[in-house]
Amino acid sequence: MSNFDFEIIGRSLGYLFFEGMRFTLTLTFLAAIGGVILGTGLAIIRLSGGRVLSAVAAGYVNLVRALPLVLVIFWFYFLVPYLGQWLTGSSRPIHVGGFASALITFIVFEAAYFSEIMRAGIASIPRGQAAAGLALGLTPLQSMRYVILPQVFRIMLPVLLTQTIVLFQDTSLVYVLSITDFLGAASKIAQRDGRLVEMYSFAALVYFIVSFAASRGVQRLRALIAVPR
Amino acid sequence: MRLMPLMLAATMLAAPAMAADLTGTLQKIKETGTITLGVRDSSIPFSYLDDQQKPVGYAIDICYKIVDAVKQELKLPDLKVQTVSVLSSNRIPLMANGTIDLECGSTTNNVDRQKQVAFTNTHYLTASMFVAKKASHLTTIESLAGKTVVSTAGSTNIVQLNQANATRKLGITVLAAKDHAEAFLMVETDRAAAFVMDDIILASFIASAKDPSAYALGDEAFSLAEPYGIMLRKDDVPFKALADKATSDLYLSPEGKAIYAKWFQAPIPPKGLNLNTPMSKGMVHAYAHPSDNPDPESYVE
Amino acid sequence: MHRHQGRAVGYNWNWGIFWEQSPEGNGTYLDMLVQGLGTTLLTAALAWIIALVVGSAVGVLRTLPGRTAPLLASAWIELFRNMPLLVQLFLWYFVFPDLLPTPWAIWLKQLPNASFVTAVIGIGFFMSARVAVQISSGIEALPLGQRAAATALGLTSAQTYRYVLLPMAFRIILPPLTSELLNTIKNTSVALTIGLAELTARARAVQEFSFQVFEAFTAATLAYLAINLIATLAARWLESRVRVPGYGKA
Numbered sequence: 034m035s036n037f038d039f040e041i042i043g044r045s046l047g048y049l050f051f052e053g054m055r056f057t058l059t060l061t062f063l064a065a066i067g068g069v070i071l072g073t074g075l076a077i078i079r080l081s082g083g084r085v086l087s088a089v090a091a092g093y094v095n096l097v098r099a100l101p102l103v104l105v106i107f108w109f110y111f112l113v114p115y116l117g118q119w120l121t122g123s124s125r126p127i128h129v130g131g132f133a134s135a136l137i138t139f140i141v142f143e144a145a146y147f148s149e150i151m152r153a154g155i156a157s158i159p160r161g162q163a164a165a166g167l168a169l170g171l172t173p174l175q176s177m178r179y180v181i182l183p184q185v186f187r188i189m190l191p192v193l194l195t196q197t198i199v200l201f202q203d204t205s206l207v208y209v210l211s212i213t214d215f216l217g218a219a220s221k222i223a224q225r226d227g228r229l230v231e232m233y234s235f236a237a238l239v240y241f242i243v244s245f246a247a248s249r250g251v252q253r254l255r256a257l258i259a260v261p262r
Numbered sequence: 263m264r265l266m267p268l269m270l271a272a273t274m275l276a277a278p279a280m281a282a283d284l285t286g287t288l289q290k291i292k293e294t295g296t297i298t299l300g301v302r303d304s305s306i307p308f309s310y311l312d313d314q315q316k317p318v319g320y321a322i323d324i325c326y327k328i329v330d331a332v333k334q335e336l337k338l339p340d341l342k343v344q345t346v347s348v349l350s351s352n353r354i355p356l357m358a359n360g361t362i363d364l365e366c367g368s369t370t371n372n373v374d375r376q377k378q379v380a381f382t383n384t385h386y387l388t389a390s391m392f393v394a395k396k397a398s399h400l401t402t403i404e405s406l407a408g409k410t411v412v413s414t415a416g417s418t419n420i421v422q423l424n425q426a427n428a429t430r431k432l433g434i435t436v437l438a439a440k441d442h443a444e445a446f447l448m449v450e451t452d453r454a455a456a457f458v459m460d461d462i463i464l465a466s467f468i469a470s471a472k473d474p475s476a477y478a479l480g481d482e483a484f485s486l487a488e489p490y491g492i493m494l495r496k497d498d499v500p501f502k503a504l505a506d507k508a509t510s511d512l513y514l515s516p517e518g519k520a521i522y523a524k525w526f527q528a529p530i531p532p533k534g535l536n537l538n539t540p541m542s543k544g545m546v547h548a549y550a551h552p553s554d555n556p557d558p559e560s561y562v563e
Numbered sequence: 564m565h566r567h568q569g570r571a572v573g574y575n576w577n578w579g580i581f582w583e584q585s586p587e588g589n590g591t592y593l594d595m596l597v598q599g600l601g602t603t604l605l606t607a608a609l610a611w612i613i614a615l616v617v618g619s620a621v622g623v624l625r626t627l628p629g630r631t632a633p634l635l636a637s638a639w640i641e642l643f644r645n646m647p648l649l650v651q652l653f654l655w656y657f658v659f660p661d662l663l664p665t666p667w668a669i670w671l672k673q674l675p676n677a678s679f680v681t682a683v684i685g686i687g688f689f690m691s692a693r694v695a696v697q698i699s700s701g702i703e704a705l706p707l708g709q710r711a712a713a714t715a716l717g718l719t720s721a722q723t724y725r726y727v728l729l730p731m732a733f734r735i736i737l738p739p740l741t742s743e744l745l746n747t748i749k750n751t752s753v754a755l756t757i758g759l760a761e762l763t764a765r766a767r768a769v770q771e772f773s774f775q776v777f778e779a780f781t782a783a784t785l786a787y788l789a790i791n792l793i794a795t796l797a798a799r800w801l802e803s804r805v806r807v808p809g810y811g812k813a
Contacts, residue, residue: 048315099745099791101752104763104783110352111776114359125290126360128298131346202647209756211303211347211441213315216650221303221311224443227450227472229657237650244645351767355776377575378774410675412758416771421586428588435675437758438768448758451657452672 038228042235045222053218054239056132060204060214064139065197071140072147077177079148080155090148097145102206109138110210131212135204143200150192154185191255198247202240215239284336286498287363292336299325300348300362300493304443306466306535307525308386308490309367313532317345317366320525324385324509325366325492331508349441351416354378357493364505365493368463370418371556372488380498381491382505383513383552387544387561388460390419390484393449393468393477400456401481404430412437412445412454422484423458442467449477458484462539469535486558487544510552518549580775581782592769592779599765600786606682606761607748613687614747618694623724625699636695643692648753652685656757682754682761690747697739701732734805741798748790762786 042049078090097105113134117127129137158181166176186193205216213221216236223232284292291297301317302309309319326343333341346362353365357379368388371381392411394400400409403426413420415438427434437454439445446467448454457464461479468477492509494502512518519541524530526539541549544561553560581593625636643651656678660668674680705728713723733740755764766783770776 099788101749103752108780111355111359114361128360205647205649211349224447230661233653233658237646237654240647240650241645351771354774424587
């Protein structure tokens with residue numbers, strides 16, 4: 034291998050982190066929040082909605098989980114403007130930027146995975162608790178909101194965070210749309226200056242450090258918040 | 263064929279349109295106060311990112327002339343210009359679904375594409391060629407037999423490569439790269455023996471390579487010189503008329519030639535590369551008689 | 564809904580596109596998708612073999628007594644689990660050859676199916692970390708008595724794993740392994756970034772050549788659903804075939 038050029042990394046740090054990593058982290062954070070909210074909704078519908086609704090929710094979750102993320106990314110990049118038109122009743126497709134499109138894609142995709150986590154969590158709460166809530170005069174929704182979900186989030190927090198680390202890694206796939214996330218930024222510089230070895234090695238190292246540190250953190254958390262039984 | 267849109271444009275200029283009368287892209291621009299340009303990362307010198315990752319190039323300059331015309335037509339001096347990075351493989355669906363309003367790059371205008379999108383007047387003519395490392399001594403299309411050859415996904419060039427491969431039974435392994443830079447990289451890193459693309463784009467990649475003397479263009483073209491056009495949405499007569507008028511005014515004026523010279527005959531960013539490519543005969547003709555004709559034969563005198 | 568939108572933006576629907584000749588000149592658009600499906604399945608099958616073999620070895624190492632073997636196994640798992648698959652494929656494709664002596668690098672890069680080989684290895688190793696985690700937790704889920712009983716019978720460590728622990732562990736983790744197999748199939752699509760002509764890549768190529776974006780992606784979606792359904796049914800059948808009576812199913 035000829036002359037490994039560390040300097041190229043130093044010169045592009047600003048672009049890599051302020052453009053690229055900021056995009057990646059913002060996308061990860063917002064998609065995780067959106068995905069958990071939508072996923073929780075799907076899980077509740079599946080467990081307590083009517084037969085038709087829960088079948089629709091189950092169908093959605095199974096459909097999304099059967100598809101590769103890359104295909105879903107392609108689908109949504111072309112489809113989201115039409116969906117926006119349909120939702121707003123506009124006369125033409127809505128303009129949707131790369132970030133918004135990616136965010137919607139990841140929320141919709143990750144919601145299916147978060148929903149399975151939440152469903153397992155809700156199922157793990159003894160049925161007596163929901164019954165106790167009802168006996169106290171709470172509606173089923175109130176009992177879900179005030180009795181069940183707080184416990185589910187506590188039990189499932191480590192799993193939700195682990196899934197968020199997976200999401201962090203998955204956001205690299207917006208590369209296929211030429212969007213400037215962290216990997217996109219690295220590859221643009223790599224290609225422009227013909228420095229693939231340096232830039233891809235550095236990108237790999239950064240992803241590794243962030244994911245490894247985060248999963249260590251999750252392990253700590255798991256020990257800390259374990260519900261005493 | 264050229265008269266109709268020009269007449270339409272003339273009537274529109276005579277009576278500035280109300281927002282309510284507007285249709286299609288112009289209505290969209292008026293209502294949103296924004297026009298969105300589709301740009302490329304590495305179509306040097308047509309549309310690419312400079313040192314500050316800002317889109318620049320010959321096609322970008324032309325697009326801003328159209329933007330100026332839109333500002334005037336809609337009386338929107340503060341019109342906001344957004345850019346969206348597009349690929350050969352997604353530019354047409356992104357035009358259709360309203361993500362971009364003008365595509366400013368190196369898009370070949372052909373009959374097949376006109377089924378989904380429209381083009382304004384031709385801004386360049388280029389033939390499909392291949393580049394290889396000199397050391398590999400590849401000069402003819404036949405010599406690529408059995409090799410791995412890359413082209414850009416979604417380009418007309420990859421179609422021509424596939425066709426040549428099938429009709430001449432060459433047994434080439436065709437790789438589809440995401441964009442031109444990735445494709446050239448495949449040759450640079452010996453992942454592919456050759457890269458099939460429009461000659462001007464290949465020339466600019468060779469010129470900006472770490473060692474330009476290591477590469478050579480082949481001697482044989484895959485096609486006649488084909489026209490490039492700025493892409494628009496289909497069936498949008500008023501917007502196309504405006505873009506056609508803006509571009510033909512530009513090409514017929516000294517400013518058009520100056521913009522050409524700026525990108526093809528002078529040092530360009532980011533590295534001060536000079537492509538030294540004077541206008542071909544076909545280009546002189548295309549500038550003198552602005553046209554959106556997709557037929558390559560129509561540009562041969 | 565689609566028809567309305569189609570009219571609004573001038574999208575020309577054409578479901579007959581699959582029977583038209585593709586510009587590649589060697590068949591119809593449908594043939595392109597079928598070839599892509601074949602590549603997806605072949606790549607996934609070979610990657611899955613690597614994932615199972617390497618993953619089992621690493622998973623077993625992780626449960627061995629002592630410190631070194633589990634540490635090595637954990638390092639392997641963390642390494643392949645904490646980088647995005649896309650980045651790993653780039654490392655194998657663009658970086659790894661340049662770390663080798665030049666003649667080897669040239670040979671490797673000019674393999675006629677370099678994308679395919681890279682995808683099989685890259686995805687195989689990536690999935691091996693996940694398989695290893697499943698295997699080791701399957702082994703750990705077995706009652707300690709099983710290992711003790713095997714030792715009491717005079718089995719060596721290797722024999723204990725071969726005849727007692729692994730057969731039971733595999734049965735326990737069959738459902739999560741099935742979903743890892745499905746992940747392997749889905750992950751092959753990431754290899755389109757290194758030029759592998761798998762199903763998603765071919766669907767995209769159909770879109771590029773014909774401009775029929777929704778038809779092309781619908782066809783690919785249906786194909787993935789079919790793969791999923793078949794694999795799930797096959798796994799259920801396998802689970803019922805290998806179930807140890809009175810064990811496992813709670």
